[in-house]
Amino acid sequence: MSVPDDPKPLPPPEPDPEDCCGEGCVRCIYDVYDDAVERYRARLSEWQSRHPDTPATSQDAPPPSA
Numbered sequence: 001m002s003v004p005d006d007p008k009p010l011p012p013p014e015p016d017p018e019d020c021c022g023e024g025c026v027r028c029i030y031d032v033y034d035d036a037v038e039r040y041r042a043r044l045s046e047w048q049s050r051h052p053d054t055p056a057t058s059q060d061a062p063p064p065s066a
Helices: 029-050
Strands: none
Touching: none
């Protein structure tokens, strides 16, 4: 049974390679992206438990970060 008004979470957008300055920042844009991917996967897992009849798709998993 689906929960009404419970949209499927969307994966975070991947940063453009140009967004990284290449200076070895302590908090690189890719670190921020990796954290967002972890949060997305947790929200997606919770959403899937509320919507067990909805199959997972390849769009559910964001590509690995560079």
